[in-house]
Amino acid sequence: MRKRKRKRKMEGALWLLVVVVLAVVLAPAESAGDVKIWPMPASVSSGNKRLHLSKDFELLTQGTGYNDASGILKDGFNRMLAVVNNGHVVDGNFSDKSSLLSGLHALQYGIDESYKLMVPSPENQAYAHLEANTVFGALHGLQTFSQLCHFNYKSRVIEVHMSPWTITDQPRFSYRGLLIDTSRHYLPLPVIKNVIDSMTYAKLNTSFVPDMVVINCCSYAQKRGINVMAELDVPGHALSWRVGYPALWPSNYCQQPLDVSNEFTFQVIDGILSDFSKIFKFKFVHLGGDKVNTSCWTDTPCISKWLKKHHMNESQAYQYFVLRAQNIALSHGYEIVNWEETFNNFGNKLGRKTVVHNWLRGGVAQQVVASGLRCIVSNQDKWYLDHLDTAWQEFYMNEPFANITNSKQQKLVIGGEVCMWDEHIDGSDIEQTIWPRAAAAAERLWTPYDKLANDASEVTGRLAYFRCLLNQRGVAAAPLSGPGRVAPF
Numbered sequence: 001m002r003k004r005k006r007k008r009k010m011e012g013a014l015w016l017l018v019v020v021v022l023a024v025v026l027a028p029a030e031s032a033g034d035v036k037i038w039p040m041p042a043s044v045s046s047g048n049k050r051l052h053l054s055k056d057f058e059l060l061t062q063g064t065g066y067n068d069a070s071g072i073l074k075d076g077f078n079r080m081l082a083v084v085n086n087g088h089v090v091d092g093n094f095s096d097k098s099s100l101l102s103g104l105h106a107l108q109y110g111i112d113e114s115y116k117l118m119v120p121s122p123e124n125q126a127y128a129h130l131e132a133n134t135v136f137g138a139l140h141g142l143q144t145f146s147q148l149c150h151f152n153y154k155s156r157v158i159e160v161h162m163s164p165w166t167i168t169d170q171p172r173f174s175y176r177g178l179l180i181d182t183s184r185h186y187l188p189l190p191v192i193k194n195v196i197d198s199m200t201y202a203k204l205n206t207s208f209v210p211d212m213v214v215i216n217c218c219s220y221a222q223k224r225g226i227n228v229m230a231e232l233d234v235p236g237h238a239l240s241w242r243v244g245y246p247a248l249w250p251s252n253y254c255q256q257p258l259d260v261s262n263e264f265t266f267q268v269i270d271g272i273l274s275d276f277s278k279i280f281k282f283k284f285v286h287l288g289g290d291k292v293n294t295s296c297w298t299d300t301p302c303i304s305k306w307l308k309k310h311h312m313n314e315s316q317a318y319q320y321f322v323l324r325a326q327n328i329a330l331s332h333g334y335e336i337v338n339w340e341e342t343f344n345n346f347g348n349k350l351g352r353k354t355v356v357h358n359w360l361r362g363g364v365a366q367q368v369v370a371s372g373l374r375c376i377v378s379n380q381d382k383w384y385l386d387h388l389d390t391a392w393q394e395f396y397m398n399e400p401f402a403n404i405t406n407s408k409q410q411k412l413v414i415g416g417e418v419c420m421w422d423e424h425i426d427g428s429d430i431e432q433t434i435w436p437r438a439a440a441a442a443e444r445l446w447t448p449y450d451k452l453a454n455d456a457s458e459v460t461g462r463l464a465y466f467r468c469l470l471n472q473r474g475v476a477a478a479p480l481s482g483p484g485r486v487a488p489f
């Protein structure tokens with residue numbers, strides 16, 4: 001805590017003043033146990049008073065030194081208002097105006113996603129404060145604020161219940177990902193954009209797309225505080241490369257992995273990563289490396305001859321390929337993510353900037369961080385959304401630090417990612433396959449460990465409430481009862 005304060009002073013702070021008109025509404029008794037925010041913030045205190053939002057509820061940023069030239073904040077604020085208004089006719093009685101505007105302080109960009117949100121009690125000031133070191137922290141604060149707002153159908157105003165609020169918040173893990181697979185079934189851009197919007201509601205911040213269709217989505221996602229990581233999966237999973245480059249298959253009969261003996265293979269990888277670096281500004285690129293079956297290399301005479309000449313057997317050639325691709329990515333300024341097969345086969349040879357992406361089973365993160373490499377957790381038994389039989393409770397309980405107690409090693413677990421492989425989904429059912437289960441994992445990745453429920457049943461009510469909120473915002477989140485994508489009853 002002390003450390004954070006000092007940091008905040010150094011970096012300066014962004015102050016947003018969000019204006020609320022105070023209501024004369026009598027304070028109905030509201031119990032503190034009713035905090036419905038998802039994911040649960042690091043620290044929350046609330047009261048029992050109601051406020052209502054001014055008709056011209058506005059965002060003020062003057063005096064911060066932050067000019068919002070790119071409009072990220074203003075757009076984020078407008079999106080927040082839109083989901084709060086949610087199509088309701090807000091025409092209640094606004095005749096008692098006691099709104100108050102205030103000044104702002106400085107902002108500096110950082111990598112910090114923390115924020116502090118204060119909503120006053122009615123007898124105090126007439127505005128809410130949102131403080132953040134970065135615009136991305138501020139976007140998270142706006143999301144939390146949106147969850148405090150409720151439309152009152154009787155008075156037809158938007159209310160903030162349980163004021164005053166003081167919320168200080170920051171994520172537990174910096175990498176909170178959702179993989180969207182656009183390669184098996186085509187996902188139309190509007191569908192991807194909806195998914196990106198819904199990710200912000202649950203404070204996920206990285207969207208991982210093993211395909212290039214999403215180039216269009218990059219700036220859309222960036223403006224919402226979501227990084228897009230692209231995957232160039234080599235040397236396996238590369239059947240389609242032949243469309244452009246027939247020479248990259250070992251032969252017409254044996255089609256993958258990519259031809260390790262051909263210099264042109266690496267020239268093409270270099271060209272693609274060079275193009276990536278102009279579009280995907282995220283510091284990581286995913287180089288795959290999974291499910292490599294090397295029999296085409298040994299079965300194709302010219303490649304087999306090449307292997308012999310270079311004194312490599314097929315597993316050494318696999319290592320050679322992955323490490324060479326890593327070096328190409330490094331030369332384009334990327335840090336690398338590779339699937340865990342690379343670690344399982346030659347972990348001690350991987351570049352030190354490698355992040356190992358776990359998927360096969362639990363317990364791998366433990367080995368990865370013990371070897372000094374970083375890890376992203378996605379064990380398929382718990383965090384694969386295409387496994388419909390994995391219920392939200394299992395998503396919630398999957399702990400990235402399982403069996404990792406050393407704090408130095410814990411720091412190497414940069415986060416986790418739920419994966420929406422799309423062999424069996426498309427635009428018609430992707431949302432209900434992702435939600436609410438991805439939200440369960442999102443809380444695991446956001447909320448401090450000691451505030452997480454030890455028993456998932458403790459959060460059922462709050463998650464059901466969040467799922468309803470998603471529905472209200474037009475996201476087709478499935479009910480909580482039963483496995484993934486269960487139908488309502």
Ligand SMILES: *[C@@H]1O[C@H](CO)[C@@H](O)[C@H](O)[C@H]1NC(C)=O
Nearest residue numbers: 024025092093094095096097
């Ligand atoms: C609006 O509220 C004010 C103050 O509470 C009250 O005096 C006034 O009659 C109300 N107007 C309407 C149209 O309800």
Ligand SMILES: *[C@@H]1O[C@H](CO)[C@@H](O)[C@H](O)[C@H]1NC(C)=O
Nearest residue numbers: 111112136174175205225226
């Ligand atoms: C998550 O997103 C925020 C905002 O873009 C960023 O500051 C943070 O570093 C991200 N985490 C990772 C792993 O990139």
Ligand SMILES: *[C@@H]1O[C@H](CO)[C@@H](O)[C@H](O)[C@H]1NC(C)=O
Nearest residue numbers: 253254255293294295296299
């Ligand atoms: C590897 O590929 C060969 C030839 O394509 C195939 O016959 C073999 O069954 C594959 N092995 C595995 C484990 O998939």
Ligand SMILES: *[C@@H]1O[C@H](CO)[C@@H](O)[C@H](O)[C@H]1NC(C)=O
Nearest residue numbers: 294311312313314315316317
């Ligand atoms: C390849 O060679 C290495 C080093 O000699 C050896 O450890 C490994 O078992 C070999 N792998 C195969 C599949 O032959």
Ligand SMILES: *[C@@H]1O[C@H](CO)[C@@H](O)[C@H](O)[C@H]1NC(C)=O
Nearest residue numbers: 361362363364366399402403
């Ligand atoms: C953690 O260790 C326990 C005891 O060895 C084991 O039963 C459990 O499966 C491990 N969990 C993971 C995720 O590796």
